Amino acid sequence: MTLKILSPGLSTSIQDLGRPGFFHLGIPIGGAMDRFALRCANMLVGNPEGAAGLEVVFMGPEIEFGRDALVAVTGAELPPKVDGEPQPTWTAFPVKKGQKLGFDFLKSGARAYIAVSGGIDTPPALGSRSTYPIGALGGIDGRAVQAGDMVPIGEADAIEPGFSVPESLRRGIGTPAELRVLPGLYWHRLTKEAQAGFFADDWSVAPEADRMGYRFKGGKPLEFVDRTQPFGAGADPSNIVDGCYSYGSIQVPGGLEPIVLHRDAVSGGGYFTLGAIISADMDLIGQLQPHTPVKFRQVDMDQALEARHARKNMLRDVRAHLG
Amino acid sequence: MKTRYTYGGDEHIYVEMDDEMSLDAFFKSLSMSNAVRDAKIDGVTEICPANASFQVKYDPDVISPAQMMEQIKNLEHKAEDADKRLKTRIIEIPVFYQDPWTHETVMRFRERHQDPNGTDLDYAARINGFDSVDAFIEAHHAQPWFVSMVGFVAGLPFLYQLVERDKQLQVPKYLRPRTDTPKQTVGYGGCFSCIYSVRGAGGYQMFGITPMTIFDPTQKVSYLRDFMVFFKPGDIVKWKPIDRAEYDRILAEVEAGTYAPRIAEVDFDLDAFNADMAGTNAKLMEALNDA
Numbered sequence: 001m002t003l004k005i006l007s008p009g010l011s012t013s014i015q016d017l018g019r020p021g022f023f024h025l026g027i028p029i030g031g032a033m034d035r036f037a038l039r040c041a042n043m044l045v046g047n048p049e050g051a052a053g054l055e056v057v058f059m060g061p062e063i064e065f066g067r068d069a070l071v072a073v074t075g076a077e078l079p080p081k082v083d084g085e086p087q088p089t090w091t092a093f094p095v096k097k098g099q100k101l102g103f104d105f106l107k108s109g110a111r112a113y114i115a116v117s118g119g120i121d122t123p124p125a126l127g128s129r130s131t132y133p134i135g136a137l138g139g140i141d142g143r144a145v146q147a148g149d150m151v152p153i154g155e156a157d158a159i160e161p162g163f164s165v166p167e168s169l170r171r172g173i174g175t176p177a178e179l180r181v182l183p184g185l186y187w188h189r190l191t192k193e194a195q196a197g198f199f200a201d202d203w204s205v206a207p208e209a210d211r212m213g214y215r216f217k218g219g220k221p222l223e224f225v226d227r228t229q230p231f232g233a234g235a236d237p238s239n240i241v242d243g244c245y246s247y248g249s250i251q252v253p254g255g256l257e258p259i260v261l262h263r264d265a266v267s268g269g270g271y272f273t274l275g276a277i278i279s280a281d282m283d284l285i286g287q288l289q290p291h292t293p294v295k296f297r298q299v300d301m302d303q304a305l306e307a308r309h310a311r312k313n314m315l316r317d318v319r320a321h322l323g
Numbered sequence: 324m325k326t327r328y329t330y331g332g333d334e335h336i337y338v339e340m341d342d343e344m345s346l347d348a349f350f351k352s353l354s355m356s357n358a359v360r361d362a363k364i365d366g367v368t369e370i371c372p373a374n375a376s377f378q379v380k381y382d383p384d385v386i387s388p389a390q391m392m393e394q395i396k397n398l399e400h401k402a403e404d405a406d407k408r409l410k411t412r413i414i415e416i417p418v419f420y421q422d423p424w425t426h427e428t429v430m431r432f433r434e435r436h437q438d439p440n441g442t443d444l445d446y447a448a449r450i451n452g453f454d455s456v457d458a459f460i461e462a463h464h465a466q467p468w469f470v471s472m473v474g475f476v477a478g479l480p481f482l483y484q485l486v487e488r489d490k491q492l493q494v495p496k497y498l499r500p501r502t503d504t505p506k507q508t509v510g511y512g513g514c515f516s517c518i519y520s521v522r523g524a525g526g527y528q529m530f531g532i533t534p535m536t537i538f539d540p541t542q543k544v545s546y547l548r549d550f551m552v553f554f555k556p557g558d559i560v561k562w563k564p565i566d567r568a569e570y571d572r573i574l575a576e577v578e579a580g581t582y583a584p585r586i587a588e589v590d591f592d593l594d595a596f597n598a599d600m601a602g603t604n605a606k607l608m609e610a611l612n613d614a
Contacts, residue, residue: 023380024371025552026474026520125540126551134521135477136540184330185337231488232344232374232514235495241344242472242481242515244371244378246331267474268373270496270513276332279383301388304333308383 001067002150003116006100009061014120014139014151015113016052018263019128026267029247030130030138033111033211033263033286036171036315037075041115043322044072044092046159051119052129054145056112058289060103061145063114065095069153070117070161076109076287091164109173109287118156132264169318171284176202176293179260179281182304185249186240186272194222194255198274203294206257211264214285215257216294222255222274234270242270248282249273258296260285280307324348326399328392333383336392339376344514348375349471349483350593353409353556355402364394372556374471374481374515407593413467413559413611415585416518419570420444420460420531424505429529435499443528447494447511462492463530464562466604468516470554478520478538478552482560485596485604496526507533509562520552534565534574535584545580559591561611587614 005012015038018031032038032055039049054061060078072092073080080087081102087093089112095101101114122129122140131139140149187195201219208215224237232241238254245251245261251271252258260277262285277285278299288294299307324347327339338355341348356377360370366385371378381391421444433439438446448459468482475481484491496512501524504510508519510527517527520538536544537553547553565573576582587610596603 020368020380023369024473025555026477026479027552132477134523135538136521137477142540182330182332184332187329230341230343231491233342234513239513241342241375242475242513243339243373243376244337244474246335246337246378247380248332248334266476267371268472269475273331276330276335279333301330301333305383305388308333312384 001118001153003153004064004066005145005147005149005151006062006064007147008145009056010059011057011144012061013055013131013144014052014122015055015130016128017050018130019126019138022126023244023267027126027135027137028132028264028267030128030132030263032113034075034113034283036283036311037111038113038115039315040090040165040318041072041074041113042119043318044074044090044163044165045070045115045117046157047115047117047119051115052122053116053120054114056114058106058110060112063101065097065099065101067097067153069095069156070159071095071101072115074113074165076112077107078109078112079104079107088164090170092159092161094161110289111286116153117159118154121152121154134264163322165318166321169314169321171314173284173287173292176295177284177288178295178297179285180278180299180304180307181250181275181296182278182299182301183275185246185275187274189224189237189272190274191223191225194224198222198258199296199298203258203296205288205290205292205294207290209288209290211262213259213261213265214288215259217257219258222252224255238272239270240272242268244268245273246276248276248279250275250277262286278304278307280304280311324351328396330388330392331378333388334380336379336381336388336395337376338378338395341375344375344483345488346469346483346485346593346596349469350407351402352377354405354407355398358398358401358405359395362394362398364391366391371474372472373474374483409557409591411557411559411589411591413561413587413589413607415561415563415611416533416535417565417569417573418464418509418531418533418562419565419567421456422532422570425508425529425532428501428503428505428508431503432497432501435497435501437495437498444530447492447528447530450494451492459492460530460564463516464564467559467561467607470556470558470560471515473552473554473556476521476523478554480518480537480554480558480560482516483514484516485600487600494528497528500524500526504529505532507535507537509533534570534577535582536577543580544577545582546584559589559607561608585611585614587611
């Protein structure tokens with residue numbers, strides 16, 4: 001049983017929850033940018049939460065089904081259609097063999113997740129089906145899906161359509177979108193004024209925003225504390241001796257435009273990082289469109305853990321609701 | 324050398340042994356990251372050693388950040404007391420310096436370079452005070468290198484040369500990164516050499532290319548059947564200059580699955596090295612020649 005990709009959309013890739021364990025060799029964790037949305041989509045169609053689905057960016061694909069299946073579309077508001085008939089998002093709906101799944105224009109968010117009962121069954125690489133194009137790992141031959149691809153689907157148990165994740169259990173984006181930051185790493189490299197300015201300034205998502213990283217613009221350039229650059233670091237004040245990068249860490253090359261490193265980011269490099277977006281807000285970044293206004297808000301570790309806990313509870317409530 | 328501990332969000336602890344690069348800092352970082360691995364702390368998911376620092380990723384639902392921090396700090400003395408000795412391997416990596424492929428890329432991105440009128444090697448030789456490109460190339464391959472970090476992209480090694488600080492070669496990165504670098508380019512930035520494991524963007528100066536595949540996701544290359552990544556931190560590398568004919572020959576062997584990299588098992592002792600660098604390096608290269 002396969003899905004036949006009639007048109008791939010803008011950038012559609014196979015993703016699961018990622019391949020942790022190889023970061024020390026430069027292989028990123030990968031996986032869905034919005035893991036909460038992928039988990040929900042899988043739960044709706046009766047898959048394990050970590051099954052592989054399709055991550056769709058901005059524009060939907062068109063897919064012909066080779067078998068009856070249950071489908072759910074979560075994450076961004078990208079309205080699905082079956083043979084032209086509108087279907088709800090965040091809800092399991094049936095697609096019959098030979099029918100075509102298509103999409104209307106994106107209403108909000110950036111990445112939609114398509115789960116199909118049985119899950120995508122491409123061969124795993126290093127324990128994951130997630131597509132990592134730079135290393136040619138996962139997905140189909142390590143790349144995004146293309147027109148003509150036949151995507152294999154696993155066996156599925158029969159499950160009823162119509163289950164839905166209520167709106168109260170979905171997360172809004174907010175205007176401006178607020179991203180909470182725990183200062184750390186090389187925070188001390190910034191002057192007090194730059195530290196305050198980073199949180200006071202209005203930022204927006206730059207066009208260069210993808211699975212590797214999200215770039216932001218609009219704030220004032222960040223000034224560095226004067227120093228003689230250490231041996232091996234490089235001449236620019238934003239340079240350090242190359243180190244590992246944390247998932248979610250914020251680097252600011254030249255002090256100009258902050259970049260939040262995301263699922264497919266490089267594992268290390270020679271730019272200072274001023275801290276990291278807290279784990280609870282990483283899914284949200286995956287839903288930000290270019291030009292979205294953003295505020296960075298400073299939090300401490302207790303607040304970061306509280307937010308993490310709140311996200312876990314939200315997932316627990318979805319499980320309880322669908323269970 | 325003063326260790327600095329900090330949090331990277333709620334899921335990482337970052338430990339910087341020193342803000343400048345040195346073999347001592349690298350050794351301490353490798354040894355301490357090994358101590359963390361050996362301690363098998365519940366909740367740790369990834370341990371990533373880097374040049375002069377390392378990072379631990381953990382699940383804060385299993386162990387609190389403060390407890391994790393305390394456990395790691397308690398291991399610092401182990402790294403300090405540890406023998407500065409490493410059982411490792413020395414590998415000969417053939418390099419075709421001034422090859423036509425990196426040269427074409429060097430010329431294509433000239434406007435992003437500090438010196439648009441020369442090549443990357445002309446520039447690197449000049450700013451490091453060498454009379455000729457040949458003399459600079461000689462300095463690049465005469466003494467061995469430590470793989471001090473693997474990362475950036477899949478399987479890319481950063482290498483630090485086993486010579487005194489005043490003999491370290493240093494070059495800045497490109498003014499603006501290139502959008503393209505040939506696969507297996509031997510590059511240079513700061514005090515580090517590297518091998519680009521895959522084709523892609525890059526900011527390091529380009530000196531040459533190796534015919535040896537060092538990352539193979541299909542695991543078809545004979546010496547990558549066990550694992551797709553060739554290098555690990557702590558490996559020692561000796562560059563071997565080769566010409567076009569040898570490049571073509573080795574490339575054909577890699578593709579045919581018959582190439583066997585020259586490798587020797589060695590012990591590296593940091594104190595012995597610091598006491599006699601030339602002598603220690605001579606012994607390392609002797610082991611390689613006997614392999």
